[in-house]
Amino acid sequence: MSQSKVFFRSAAEIGPANTQIDQIKELFLKIPVVEKGDLVAIKIHPGEYGNTTYVRPVIVRTVVDMVKEAGGIPFITDTTVLYGGKRFNGADLLWTAAVNGFTDGSMNAPFISADGLLGDDSVVVPIGGEFVENITVASAIAKADAMIMISHCKGHPASGFGGAVKNLGMGCLDKEGKAKVHAPGKPDIDMENCIGCRKCIKTCPWNAISLENGKANIDKSLCKGELSCIDSCKFQAIVPPENSTTEMQILLGEASIGPIKLLPGKIGYINWMFDLTPGCDCFNFSAPSFAGNVGMLASMDPVAIDKASLDLINKKIAEEGCLHSITDVWGIDPTIHLEYAAKMGAGSMKYSLDS
Structure with a gap:
């Protein structure tokens, strides 16, 4: 299998003449998926109410501006969730996004609940997985012309790691799709x-x-x-249940192909490796990072960008001597969902890093 290109900008290089804004502008040009007139979903996680370590609004705003410069029509989006927090329905999701800094005024683009008011607005996508035959992708994502996915890399109690693949196989789904992936966890x-x-x-x-x-x-x-x-x-x-995290990762990996089938060749991925918290941005608090800031990556391949992210994070962990690897954060091997995503054709575990 051929290697996918992953582009890296290091946190160590950040300074007055090379800010995160400068880096994100460079990386955006490496993922040319936006054509003139495209309706472009900018998929983010705005953070649960009380969380403070999600991707910063200024990063998202910069991507909005770049999409507009490319001739696209951007909107920022996320989906409702299964748990009873402040993103359970579309109204609460928009409220939380606004509280956390994602408003029409700050972003110069609207924030849309991708799966509607109750989390049931979706498109059924046949994926033919070993365990998942069909998956339901949120309508605003399914009906967009292109998508820029900005993922905050961090730990996760179910998948061990949250990046682009998890954003696809969970974050882009409606409630029914999320429940299908979570089914082994009852x-x-x-x-x-x-x-x-x-x-x-x-x-x-x-x-x-x-x-x-x-x-x-x-x-x-x-x-x-x-x-x-x-x-x-x-x-x-x-x-x-025993082995529930492994089984959930398998379903997550398979489900990740759903949005890709709807937007083939039209999704660009940015992984933001700052504030490497143990828990997901769904947590209503932000625990201290388990390792120092690493930087940002961009790619057209969600599997490759996540594998590169894991390798760079593990390298950072080794330099700091705080853990052996990211697996130690939750005791979960985070490559399982990447391997199943690769098996479905979502991307490649092999990559070349361009820094």
């Missing part, structure tokens, strides 16, 4: 540990948890498997 209750405190009941937005005989009970026909209930329990009474 947990059980450890009755000995459960004290019937009801905190998990209040956490679940799907009414999947109830109290029976003083103990929590999970209705798996209602459960979406996204596991925020685990964090709500101080008594370790909610137990995820």
Whole structure:
């Protein structure tokens, strides 16, 4: 398999004459997917309410300006989520995006909930995976002419790492698609540990948890498997299935091909490797970084850019001696979803780095 090109700009090179804005302008030119008149989705994660380490608005605004210079019509977008935070529906998503700095005034482009008000506005895409036959991609992404995907690289409790592939195979899907990927995560209750405190009941937005005989009970026909209930329990009474993270990564990798099939050759990827937090930007807080800033990457290949990101992050970790690798953050091998994405034809694990 041939190598994909990945372009790198190092955080170590940043200074008064070479800012992140300068670097993002250089990298944008390496991913020429925007043609005159294109409706261009700029897919970001605006951060959950309370999170402070998402990709900075000034980076996104710079990409908006570059899209306009290229003749495109940009809009910024993200999708609603399965957990009960401040991005569960389209109204809350836009509110949170505005609070975190992504407004029409600051971006000079509108922010759109890609899967609509309730997270069910989508297009069914046949993908023919080993485990996923069809996946549902959010409509505003599915119907765009091109997409620039800006991903904040960080750890993740389910996939070990969040980058471009996760942004495709989770962030571009509607609620139904997300639930399909999360299906292996439907947990059980450890009755000995459960004290019937009801905190998990209040956490679940799907009414999947109830109290029976003083103990929590999970209705798996209602459960979406996204596991925020685990964090709500101080008594370790909610137990995820064995191998659930591996199985979820497999589904994630397969699902990532959905948006690519809809926009073949029209997606450019930028990975932002700053504020390398252990948790996702979906967390309502930002924990200290597990390693120092690395820089930014751009590519036309989501698998290659993520593999290069992991290699550069692991190199940074080795230099600092803080961990052995990013796998140590959650004890999860993050290459599984990349390998399955590559198997689906999303990209290549082999790359050449141009810095």
